[in-house]
Amino acid sequence: VKRHAALVPLSEDHHHELVQARRLLAAAESADAEGRLAAGKAYADAFFETTVAHFRREEEELFPVYTRHAGSTPLLERILAEHMQLHGLARALRADVAAQDVRAERLRELGTLLREHVRVEERELFEEIQRVVPAAELATLDEHGER
C-alpha cells in the first residue's frame, strides 16, 4: 500500500500495534498465569504511553481533515467507537494487572479487537482518506504533526 508521507508515521505505529496484538493473542493461547500477567502489563504500559497519543493524533489531526471532505461516515464512526472500546479494555486490563489476575479472555478480546481495528484503518480508512483528501492538504498535517 502506497502511503502519503503525512500518514507514514501513523502507519508505522500500526506495525507496532499489530506486533502487540500478536503478542496478546499468543499469551492468551499459551502463557501461564505469570506469562499472562507479564504480557498484560507490557501491553497496558504501551497503551497508556504511546497508543493513547496515537489515537489522539488520529482523532484531533487526521480525522477532522477527512470529515471536512467526507462528513462523518459509518466507517469513521466504527473506528471512533473502537477507540473507546480499546480504551475501556486497556483500563480493565490495567486493573487486572494491579490485581495480579490477567485472564486469557481479556488478552484475547483486546488482541482481536486491536488487530481488526488496525487492519480496517490501514485497508479501508487510510485508503479512503487518501482518496478523498487532496494530497496537498494531507501534506499540511506534517507541519504540526512532529512528534
Ligand SMILES: [Fe+2]
Ligand atoms: Fe485508530
Ligand SMILES: [Fe+2]
Ligand atoms: Fe491507528
